[in-house]
Amino acid sequence: MVSDSDVSEKAPLCDQVPRELGEYRASIDNLDAALVHLLAERFRVTRKVGELKRQEALPPADEGREERQLLRLKEIATTAGLDPTVVDLIFPALMSEVRRRHQELRGDGPRPL
Amino acid sequence: MVSDSDVSEKAPLCDQVPRELGEYRASIDNLDAALVHLLAERFRVTRKVGELKRQEALPPADEGREERQLLRLKEIATTAGLDPTVVDLIFPALMSEVRRRHQELRGDGPRPL
Structure with missing residues (x-):
């Protein structure tokens, strides 16, 4: 038989797992948002590279x-x-x-050099 | 025939493309290093999640x-x-x-709940 005192002692331990998991997940969500923002910037720069390569007929x-x-x-x-x-x-x-994307920018396929 | 003055006028334009490309690539390299550091932190946190899930026999x-x-x-x-x-x-x-990795941490496969 489980007494009331056993239940009240166990409750904080049961809450601890979802709280800890929730905190880790909040960190993962923040890191993922930061990753997406860096990826957005990376693709912004590689688009400029693609445009430069198209202008100068450089290989993709x-x-x-x-x-x-x-x-x-x-x-x-x-x-x-x-x-x-x-x-x-x-x-x-x-x-x-x-x-x-670089190939797309310059047409159907890479042009000969 | 290309005169000396043509060459000297063209030189800065020829240099401009590799310089511009070099600058974009330096940005890409910095962004990639930042991406790897964020990934390192993400895997540090997900490892903690995996350990918590193993301890508590939560699904992976x-x-x-x-x-x-x-x-x-x-x-x-x-x-x-x-x-x-x-x-x-x-x-x-x-x-x-x-x-x-979570499955690896808890053994060969996910345990039944």
Whole structure:
């Protein structure tokens, strides 16, 4: 049999889990909003790059640069305590989308140099 | 025939493209470093969530929450001038990785509730 005192002692412990989870989720939501704002700025800049490349008939991608970017970001990830494989989850997809948009900006496909 | 004066007049224009491209790329590199640092913090927080869920035998994912997160982030993207489809490029992959890690933390697979 559970006495009233047992219930009243347990209640704060039961509340603690959703409160802790709620606080973590508030942090995740803030970080995600910040991520979206940074992505918005990144696409603003890559659009300018795309326009410059179209004007100057430069190729839509520089494979060497993408490889260097990924290597550098994996180093930054490791220093920041983030598993560097997370970089592969995000950045190749971003870079591929940017490349697609650069191609779109200059017409159906990349023009010959 | 190209005179010396033509060359000297053209030189600054030729330099302008790589300089402009270089400046945009410096911005992209800074934004990417910031993105990686935010991702590091996001995974630091989701690890705490995973540990809490393991302790309390909570399920590794809350599908309803993921859908709400995606909707909210697409709204933030639209307000920030970012094509909301970019949210689909990034966040489902992140959420799936977090879910995988939560499952790993609690053993081979999700325990029954």
